[in-house]
Amino acid sequence: MRKSGVLLVVSGPSGVGKGTVIERVLARHSEVARSVSCTTRQPRPGEQDGREYRFVSLQEFRRMIAAGELLEYARVHQDLWYGTPRGPVEAALASGTDITLEIDYQGARSVRQLMGGRAALVFIAPPSWEELVRRLQGRSTESEDATARRLDSARKEFKHIGMFEYIVVNDDLDDAVTQLEAILEAERCRLNRTQWRQLQARLPFDKLTVLSNVEAQEED
C-alpha cells in the first residue's frame, strides 16, 4: 500500500556509532538505500572511494555546490566539507525507495527546510560523554587534534537535539539497531506515505475528511 519512500536522516556526534548502527540495519534491509556523501577529508585506512564517502578536492566540492549537485552541505569539524549528492536521494524517493542519510545537525536542518515532513530526523546519542570519548579514541582513526575537533563538534550537535523527532541512545548496540528499525517501520506506516485511499473501495470509508475529536464524538 506504501507509495512514498522514507527519508531517514540520522545525526549524532562523530564516534557515537551512527555508521555501525546504520550498517546493521541495512544488513537486514537490503531494500533500503544509503546516501554516499562527498567530503573533502582524506580517506582513513580501509575506507574506499564511493563506499564510505566520495572523497573529493575542495575545488571539486565547490564545483558541485555551484552546479546545484548537492541537496545539502555543511562545514564540519572546523575545516572539512561534507555534502549529500542530490541525484540518488531524489531518484530513491521518486521510486518509493527508502533512503538513509548520515549527516550532521546542519545538514539535518537543511533537509528539514527542504523536505519538511517527508524527512524523519533521528538523533543517535551516546550513553555518556565519557563513553563517547572512549569510542572516538578507541576507534583510533584520528589524530589527537582531529579527535579534539570532533569532540567540539559533538557539543554543537547536542545543542540542536531539540529539532529531531526521535532519539536513540546507543548504549547496547542490539537495542539501538532494534530501535532504528522500529523508527523505519513507524515511518513507513505514516498515513501521508501510504495510498490508504485505495482501501476506500474495500472498507466503509464514507468520509474522507479528518474530523476533529468533538466532531468525531458527535458522529459516533
Ligand code: ADP
Ligand atoms: P560514527 O559513525 O558515529 O562516527 P562508528 O560507527 O564509527 O561511529 O563507531 C565508533 C566506534 O564505536 C567504533 O569503534 C564502533 O565499533 C564503536 N561502537 C559503536 N556502537 C557501539 C556500542 N553500542 N557499544 C560499544 N561500542 C560501539
Ligand code: 5GP
Ligand atoms: P567523520 O566521518 O569525518 O568522522 O565525521 C563526519 C561528520 O560529518 C559526521 O558528523 C557526519 O554525520 C557528518 N556528515 C557526513 N556526511 C555528511 C553530509 O553529506 N552532509 C552533512 N551536512 N554532514 C555530513
